[in-house]
Amino acid sequence: MADPLKSICDDPLERRWVWISLALAIVMGTMLGYFAVANNLHPPSNVETIDSSRLHLSEEFAEDNLGVKTNPDGSVRVTLVAARYGFYPPRIEVPVDTPVTFRLASADVLHGVHVPNTNMATMVVPGYIAEVSTTFPRTGEYSLLCNEYCGLGHDSMWSRLVVVPKSAGGQS
Amino acid sequence: MMRLMAVLSGMLLFTSVANAGPSSLVAFDLPTLGLLQTADPARGEELASSGKCSKCHGDAGVSDDPEDVNIAGLRASYIYKQLKDYQDKNRDDKDMYKKTRDLDDQQMADLAVWFASQAPASVAADRNADPAVLKLVFNGDPTRLLKACASCHGRDGRGGQFDHPALSGQYPEYFIYTLTEFSEDDRTNDVYSRMRHIAQALTEEEIEALASYYGAAVPEEEE
Amino acid sequence: MKDDKAAGLALANMWVGFIAFLAAAFMGVYQVAERSGVFPAIESPKLYFASVSTHGVLMGFVLTTFVVVGFGYYTATTSLRQAVWNKPLAWLGFCLSISGVLLAAVPLLTGNASVLYTFYPPLMAHPTFYIGAALLVVGSWVWCLQMVMMMAIWKKAHPGETVPLAMFGTTANAILWFITSLGVTSEVLFQLIPWSLGIIDTVDVGLARTLFSWTLHAIVYFWLIPAYVAMYTLLPKAAGGRLASDQMARVAFIMLLVFSVPIGLHHLYMDPFQAAGWKFLHMTGTFMVAVPTLITGFTVIASLEVAGKLRGGKGLFGWIGALPWGNPMVTAAGLALLMLTFGGFGGMINASYAMNAMIHNTQWVTGHFHLIFAGTVVIMYFAIAYYLWPKLTGRQLHSTRLALTQLWLWFIGMLVLTLPWHVLGLDGQPRRISSTPYDQVLVDKWQPNEIAMVIGGIILLVSALMLVYNLMKTHGNAQAETNLEVEYAEPVHAVLRMPPLMNGFGFWCLLVLVYMIASYGYPIAQFFLMDTYGTVPWSI
Numbered sequence: 001m002a003d004p005l006k007s008i009c010d011d012p013l014e015r016r017w018v019w020i021s022l023a024l025a026i027v028m029g030t031m032l033g034y035f036a037v038a039n040n041l042h043p044p045s046n047v048e049t050i051d052s053s054r055l056h057l058s059e060e061f062a063e064d065n066l067g068v069k070t071n072p073d074g075s076v077r078v079t080l081v082a083a084r085y086g087f088y089p090p091r092i093e094v095p096v097d098t099p100v101t102f103r104l105a106s107a108d109v110l111h112g113v114h115v116p117n118t119n120m121a122t123m124v125v126p127g128y129i130a131e132v133s134t135t136f137p138r139t140g141e142y143s144l145l146c147n148e149y150c151g152l153g154h155d156s157m158w159s160r161l162v163v164v165p166k167s168a169g170g171q172s
Numbered sequence: 173m174m175r176l177m178a179v180l181s182g183m184l185l186f187t188s189v190a191n192a193g194p195s196s197l198v199a200f201d202l203p204t205l206g207l208l209q210t211a212d213p214a215r216g217e218e219l220a221s222s223g224k225c226s227k228c229h230g231d232a233g234v235s236d237d238p239e240d241v242n243i244a245g246l247r248a249s250y251i252y253k254q255l256k257d258y259q260d261k262n263r264d265d266k267d268m269y270k271k272t273r274d275l276d277d278q279q280m281a282d283l284a285v286w287f288a289s290q291a292p293a294s295v296a297a298d299r300n301a302d303p304a305v306l307k308l309v310f311n312g313d314p315t316r317l318l319k320a321c322a323s324c325h326g327r328d329g330r331g332g333q334f335d336h337p338a339l340s341g342q343y344p345e346y347f348i349y350t351l352t353e354f355s356e357d358d359r360t361n362d363v364y365s366r367m368r369h370i371a372q373a374l375t376e377e378e379i380e381a382l383a384s385y386y387g388a389a390v391p392e393e394e395e
Numbered sequence: 396m397k398d399d400k401a402a403g404l405a406l407a408n409m410w411v412g413f414i415a416f417l418a419a420a421f422m423g424v425y426q427v428a429e430r431s432g433v434f435p436a437i438e439s440p441k442l443y444f445a446s447v448s449t450h451g452v453l454m455g456f457v458l459t460t461f462v463v464v465g466f467g468y469y470t471a472t473t474s475l476r477q478a479v480w481n482k483p484l485a486w487l488g489f490c491l492s493i494s495g496v497l498l499a500a501v502p503l504l505t506g507n508a509s510v511l512y513t514f515y516p517p518l519m520a521h522p523t524f525y526i527g528a529a530l531l532v533v534g535s536w537v538w539c540l541q542m543v544m545m546m547a548i549w550k551k552a553h554p555g556e557t558v559p560l561a562m563f564g565t566t567a568n569a570i571l572w573f574i575t576s577l578g579v580t581s582e583v584l585f586q587l588i589p590w591s592l593g594i595i596d597t598v599d600v601g602l603a604r605t606l607f608s609w610t611l612h613a614i615v616y617f618w619l620i621p622a623y624v625a626m627y628t629l630l631p632k633a634a635g636g637r638l639a640s641d642q643m644a645r646v647a648f649i650m651l652l653v654f655s656v657p658i659g660l661h662h663l664y665m666d667p668f669q670a671a672g673w674k675f676l677h678m679t680g681t682f683m684v685a686v687p688t689l690i691t692g693f694t695v696i697a698s699l700e701v702a703g704k705l706r707g708g709k710g711l712f713g714w715i716g717a718l719p720w721g722n723p724m725v726t727a728a729g730l731a732l733l734m735l736t737f738g739g740f741g742g743m744i745n746a747s748y749a750m751n752a753m754i755h756n757t758q759w760v761t762g763h764f765h766l767i768f769a770g771t772v773v774i775m776y777f778a779i780a781y782y783l784w785p786k787l788t789g790r791q792l793h794s795t796r797l798a799l800t801q802l803w804l805w806f807i808g809m810l811v812l813t814l815p816w817h818v819l820g821l822d823g824q825p826r827r828i829s830s831t832p833y834d835q836v837l838v839d840k841w842q843p844n845e846i847a848m849v850i851g852g853i854i855l856l857v858s859a860l861m862l863v864y865n866l867m868k869t870h871g872n873a874q875a876e877t878n879l880e881v882e883y884a885e886p887v888h889a890v891l892r893m894p895p896l897m898n899g900f901g902f903w904c905l906l907v908l909v910y911m912i913a914s915y916g917y918p919i920a921q922f923f924l925m926d927t928y929g930t931v932p933w934s935i
Contacts, residue, residue, distance in 0.1 A: 008642040008897070010888050014693055018643075021689035025682040032678060032748045036671075041749040043664040045671035047921075051928045053201040056194050056363045063364055064192055081364055084332065085323045088364040107364070108333075109517050109933045110600060112665070112756045116823020116837065121752040123665045126517060126600050127928040130667040143834055147756035147825035149511055151518065151935045152440040153323025153332075155828045160317055202596055205931060311832050320832060327441065333934050 044122040044132045052126040055081060055107045060129070068092050075099040080144075082124040083107035084151055087144050087159035094136065095166045101133040112148030115161055123148065136163040196262045196361045198253040200334045207281045208248050216286025219279055223271055225287075233290040238343045238390045245292025245341065249334045251284035257361040264358070293341035293388035295329070300384035308378060309385060316373040321382065324366075329386055335363070344380075344387035351379045400472040401479045402787045407489060408465030409780065412458045413863055415496070416773075419453035420859035422446045427812070427852040430829060431845040443829035444509040444935065451512025452503060454769070456531060457496055459618045462776050463572075464489075464538045466621050467565050469783060471545045473881040474559040474628075477552075480544040488537025491530050499527025509935050511827065513607065514587070516598045519932035522591040529583050532576050542569035550899070557893040560641055561628040561883055567648040568620040570900055571613055574907060575656045578609025590932065597929025601668035602922040608659035609915060612681075616655040618768060620648065622775035626695045626728055629782055631884035633724040636702025639694050641886035645897045647694070650687035652903055654680050657914035664751045673918050674748070680914065681746040688739065692732065699728070701887060723798040727778030730806040731771045738767030741817065756827075759820025766813040769855075774805055777862055784869045785876035792876075793868035801861035804854055812851025815844035 005015045035041050055061045061081055067089050069077045076098055081088045083106065094100050104113065106126040114121035119134040136142075146157035198204065220226070229235055233244025243251060257263035259272040259280070272280065307313075310327070312320040321339070324332055329340030339347070353359035354371035362368060371379075428434055429443050472479060479485050501523060502508035508520035514528075546558060546566045558566075582603050589595045627644045631637050638644065660677035663669050703714025720726050741763040745751055754760060781798045785791055792798065824831070824841050831838045896902055 008646060008894075009640060011640065011697070014640060014643060014690075014697065017693045018686075018690060021686045024689075025686055028743070028747070029679045029682045032750075033675065036675065036748060042671040043674060043749050043752060044667045045669060045674060046667050047670055048667070049925065049927050051201070052930060053928070054199040057197070057199055063195055066364070083364060083366070084336075085319055086366065086369075088366065088369075090317050090369050109930075110515050112825075114752075114755065114757065114823070114825070119752060121665060121755055123667065123756075125604070125666055125668055126930045128601060128666075128668045141834075143837065145823065145825045145833065147827075148515075149444070149518070149827035151332075151933070152327070152444065152509075153320070155440065155830045156312055156319035156323035156832055158317075158319075158833060200931075202931070205596075311830075314832055314834055327439075 044130050046129065046131040048129040048131075049127060050105050050129050052106050052108065055083075055105055058105075060103065061105050068094060075101065078102045080104045081107055082111040082113065082146070082157075084109065085146070085153040085157040087113065087146070087157070090159040091162070092160070093162045093164050096136055096139045096163050097166065099133060099135050101131060104130045104132075109150045110148050111146050111150050111157070113144050114147050115142045115144050118142060120144070120161075121147075139163045139165055194363070195365075196253065196257050196363055197260050198256045200249060204252070205249075207277055208252060208285065211248070211278070211281035211285040213282070213286040213289050215279070216282035216284070219275075219283050220286060223283075225271075225283075228267075229287075233287045234293045234341075234388075235343075236391050238388075239345055240343065241346045242293045242342055242388060243287050244290035245330075246288060246338055247331055247334070248281070248284040248288035250331070250337045251287055252281055253335055253361075255280040255283065263361045292330075292338060293343075295340045296384075296387055296389040299387065300381055302381065305378075305381040305385050308382065313373075318370060318373050339386040341388045342386060343390070344383035347383040347386060348379055351382075355379075399478050401468045401482070401485070404479065404482070404485055404489065405465040405469035405783070406787050408461045408468070409783075411493060411496075412461035412465065412776075413780070413866065415453040415457035415461070417859055417863050419450045419458070420856050422450040422453075424849075424852040424856045426450065427845075427848045430831075431849050432831060432842075433846065433849070438830060440829045441506055441509070444511070445503065445506045447827070448509045448511050449500075449503045452499065452528075455512050455614075456528070458773070458776075460492065460531065460535050462779075463568070463617065463621050464492075464535060466624075466776075466779055466783070467538060467542060467569065469787070469881070470561050470565045470624065471542060474561040474565075474883060475545060475549045477545060477549055480541050480548065484537055485541055488534045488541075490534070491537065492534030495527040495530030495532075495534060497527070498530065499524050513611075515607070516587065516590070516600055516603050517930040517933045518935055519591055522588060525583050525587045525591055529580065529588065532580055532583075535576070536573060539569040539573040542566045555892075557890060558898050559628075559883065560638075560644055561624055563645055563898070564620060564624040564627065564648045567652045567900065568617060568624075570904060571620070571652050571655060572617040574904075574911075575610050575613035575617065578606045578611075578659070582606035597931055599922055599927045599929050601666070601927065602919070604663060604666060605660075605669065605915075605919055605922070608662045609656065610659070611662045612659045613655035615764075615768060615772075616651050616684075618772050620651060621779070622731065622772050623647065623691055625724070625775050625779050625782075626691065626731075627698075628883045629779070629881070630695065630724055630728045631698040631702060632882045633722050633782070634699055634702035634718055634728075636698055636705050636884075638884040638886045639697035639701060640888075641890055642893075642897060643690055643694050645893075647687035647690045649897065649903055650690075651684065652900070653906055653910065654684040654687070656907060657910045658684060659915070660918065661746055661751070664748065665755045669918055673914070676914055678746060678748045680910075682743075685739070685743065685746075688735070692735070695728065695732065698884070699725075721795065721799065723781040723795065723802060724778045726799055727774050727781075727802050730802060731774050731778075734766055734770035734774070734806070734809065738763060738771060742767065754820050756825060757820035758824045758826055759817050761826055762813045762816025762820055765816065766809060770806070770809040770813065774802060774809075777802060777805065780862070780866060783881075784866055786879050786881060788870050788872075789876055789879065790869050790872035791874040793865050793872055797861055797865050801858050801865065804858035804861070808851050808854030808858055810851075811854060812848050815847040815851075819844045 003015055009015045066079050076094050104124045106124045111124040122130045122132040124130045140163055142161040144159045144161055228240050229243050234242050255272050258268040309321045312318045324336045325339050326332055331338035351371045354367045426446050429437050502521040508524035510518045510520045586598045586603050590598045658677045658680035660674050661681045664674055700714050703717040706717040708714030708717030718725055819841055822840050
C-alpha cells in the first residue's frame with residue numbers, strides 16, 4: 001500500500017517520523033481515555049452552580065454542615081468552604097485507605113486547592129461547587145494549600161488535613 | 173415518664189444545636205450591596221445624632237474614652253453587618269440591640285456609610301514593635317495554623333473587602349475584649365468561625381501584644 | 396530602498412518589545428529574590444504582585460506582540476518583495492497598541508491592576524487596564540489584516556506560484572492570532588470592561604475563564620510560530636545548508652493553525668464548570684498539536700544535518716561539530732531545540748487529562764512556561780534580532796562574540812531558573828505566592844531550589860542587558876553592513892507546483908471554524924442555557 005504522505009514528503013525517514021508522531025499522539029490519547037474510563041479517573045467536572053454571595057445561608061455549605069461525615073457505606077464526605085484567606089474548617093481528619101469525596105465552594109473569589117503528595121486538587125470557582133474524590137494511602141499530616149491567586153493574602157491561605165488509621169475514625 | 177421527658181428534651185436540645193442556624197443572616201449579595209450603594213451619609217449623620225451614638229462612639233466615631241469603641245473609618249459593609257447582626261440578635265449586646273431594634277435596613281446602611289466616611293483614629297506613636305508581634309502580624313504562626321493578621325486585615329491594618337474590619341486605631345481594651353469574646357465563643361457572628369479559630373489559637377499575652385500593635389493612641393486624661 | 400521593506404515599522408515594533416523585555420527582566424529578578432525569603436527588607440505582597448502582573452503583561456503581551464508584528468512586517472516585505480499594503484494603517488496599528496500599553500501601564504505600576512497577566516475575575520483591576528489590553532490587541536489586528544492582504548495581493552499578481560514559505564508561516568500566524576484573540580477580546584469587551592465600569596453588576600467567572608482559555612493556548616503558538624519561521628527559513632542558509640522539506644514545514648504550519656485554538660479547555664481541566672467529556676475532547680486535540688512540533692523538530696534538525704554534511708561533517712553525529720556555531724542563529728536554534736525538548740515533555744504531562752491534577756497551579760507550571768516560552772521562543776527572538784538588526788540599520792552587528800555569550804548565558808540562566816522551578820512544583824509549592832508561611836517541613840524542602848532560582852534570575856538579567864546593549868550599539872556602529880538581503884533558505888528538493896491546500900488558508904479557516912463550534916460551542920453556550928450566579932468585583 002502506497003504511503004499517502006509520499007506526495008508531500010520526499011524523505012522516507014521523515015515519513016516514518018510523521019507516522020510515529022501521529023501514533024504517539026493517538027496512543028497517548030487512547031491510554032488516557034482507557035484509564036479515565038476504566039479507573040473513573042477524571043478531573044473535577046461536576047458542573048453544579050451555587051450562589052457564592054449567600055454561601056453560609058445555603059443548605060450544603062451552612063456552617064453546621066461543614067466538615068467530615070461518614071456515609072453508610074464507610075466512604076467519607078468532606079465539605080469545605082474556601083474564603084479569603086483560609087479553608088474552613090481549618091483542621092480535618094479522614095481515615096486512611098477510604099474513599100473521600102471533597103465538596104468545596106468559594107465564598108468570595110477564585111481559589112485553588114491541592115494537597116502536596118496526594119491526588120487531592122481542584123479549582124474552587126465562585127458560583128460553582130467543586131467535587132473531587134480520592135483515597136489517601138498513607139497516614140500523616142498534610143496541608144491543603146491555596147494555589148490560585150486570590151488577593152494579597154493568598155500566601156497565608158492554607159489548612160490542615162490529617163489522615164488517621166481507620167480504627168481512629170475521622171472528624172473535624 | 174421521666175425517661176421520656178429526658179429523651180424528648182435531649183432531642184429538642186440536639187436539634188436546636190444541630191440546626192443552630194447561620195451565625196449571621198447578612199449576605200453581601202446584590203440587594204445588600206445595592207442598599208449600601210444608595211445609602212445616604214447625610215441621613216446617617218442625622219440618625220447618629222438622634223440615636224445618640226456619640227455617647228459611646230464619640231461625635232465622629234472616635235471616642236475620647238479609651239474604654240469605648242472606635243467605629244470611624246470602618247468599612248460600611250462591616251458596620252452594616254454588625255448593626256444587622258445586633259438587630260437579629262446574632263451578636264449579643266443589649267444596648268446595641270435596643271439601638272438597632274427599630275431601624276430598617278436602609279437606615280442601618282445610612283449609618284454605616286456615614287461612620288465609614290469619618291476619619292479613623294490613628295495608631296499610637298509608641299506602638300508595639302516587638303519582633304515577636306511583628307512576626308504574628310505579617311507571617312502568622314504555621315505551627316498553629318495561625319495566618320498573618322495582615323493577610324485579611326491588610327498590611328496597614330485598614331481591613332479588607334466586605335467583612336474584614338480595620339484593626340488599626342481601635343482602642344486596645346476593646347481589641348482585647350473582642351478577641352476574648354471570640355475565643356470564648358461569646359461572639360459568634362464571624363461566619364465560618366473565621367475569628368474564633370484564630371482567637372482560640374492565640375495566647376492571652378499575644379492578644380495583649382497585638383492590641384498594643386494595632387491600638388489607637390490613648391487620649392490624655394482630662395484634668 | 397530600505398523604506399520599501401518597512402524597516403522603520405520593523406525596528407519600531409521590535410524595539411518596543413525589547414525595551415519592555417528589559418524592564419520586565421529587572422522585575423523578574425526582584426520577584427525571585429523576594430520570594431526566596433532571603434531578603435526580608437524587600438518582602439511586600441503589594442509590590443510583589445504588582446511586579447508579577449507587570450512582568451507578565453510585558454513579557455507575555457508586549458515583548459511578544461511587538462516582536463512578532465515587527466518581524467512579520469519585515470518578513471512580508473522581504474519574502475514577497477512587495478511594499479506594505481497600507482503603511483499609514485500599519486503605523487496606526489502600532490500607535491493603537493502602544494497607547495494600549497501605556498494606558499495599562501499606569502494602573503499596573505501603581506498597584507491598581509495586580510490581577511496578574513491572566514486577570515481572572517472576580518479580582519478586579521482599574522478599567523483602564525482592561526481598556527489598554529483591548530487596545531493592544533485591536534492594534535495587532537491591523538497587522539493581521541496587513542499580512543492577509545499582502546499575501547492575497549501577491550497571489551493575485553503571481554497566479555499559480557508558490558507563496559514563499561516565510562510568508563506562508565507568517566500569514567498562518569496572523570490568522571491564528573486573530574482567531575484566538577477573539578476569546579480574550581470577548582471576555583474583555585463584554586464582561587470585564589462593563590463590569591469594571593459598573594455598567595453590569597456581576598460576571599460569570601466560569602464564562603470568563605472559558606473565554607480566556609480560548610485564547611490561552613493558541614497565544615503561545617502566536618509567540619512560537621515566528622520562531623519556527625526563523626528556524627525553517629533563516630536558519631538553514633545561516634548554517635550553510637538547505638531546508639530539508641518545504642512541504643512538511645507547510646504541513647506543520649497548517650496543523651498548528653487548525654489544532655491550536657480548539658484545545659483551550661486543557662487549561663480548565665481542574666475547573667468544575669466544564670464537563671469531563673469536553674475536557675477529554677480538548678485533550679485529544681492537545682496531543683495532536685504536539686505533532687507539528689515533532690515534525691518541526693525533525694525538519695529543522697534534518698536541515699542542520701544537511702548543512703553539517705555540506706560543511707564536511709561525517710557519520711551519525713559528525714555533522715553537529717561541523718556546523719557554524721559562531722553564527723548566533725545556529726547557536727540560538729541549537730539551544731532552543733534543547734529547551735524545546737525539556738519543555739515539551741513537561742507540556743505533555745500538563746496535557747495528560749487527570750494527571751494534570753498532580754501539577755496544576757503548582758510552580759511546575761510556571762517553570763514549564765518559562766522554559767518553553769522564555770527559553771525556546773525568546774532565544775529565537777534574540778536570534779531574529781541579531782540576524783535582522785544589521786539589515787534593518789545598515790550597520791554591522793556590534794559584537795558577534797557578545798551575542799554568542801549572551802545566548803549561552805540565557806540558556807544556562809534559563810536552566811538554572813527553571814529546572815529547580817519544576818522540582819518546586821513537584822514538591823507541592825503553589826503558584827503565585829509571594830512568601831512561604833507554610834509548614835517548616837515544606838519550606839525547608841523548597842529553600843535550596845529558591846536560592847538556585849535567584850542565581851538563575853541574575854544570570855538572565857545580565858544576559859538581557861547584553862542583548863539590549865548589543866542592539867543599541869549596532870545602530871551607531873561605524874562599520875556598514877554590506878549584505879542587506881534577507882537570505883531565505885532554499886529547499887533541498889524544489890517544489891514545482893504546490894497544491895492549493897498548501898498554498899492558501901481558505902479551506903483551513905473553514906475547518907477551524909467547524910472544529911471551534913464543535914469543541915467550544917456547547918462549553919460556552921452552556922452558560923447561557925443554565926442558571927448561573929455571577930460574582931461582584933473583588934479588590935485584591
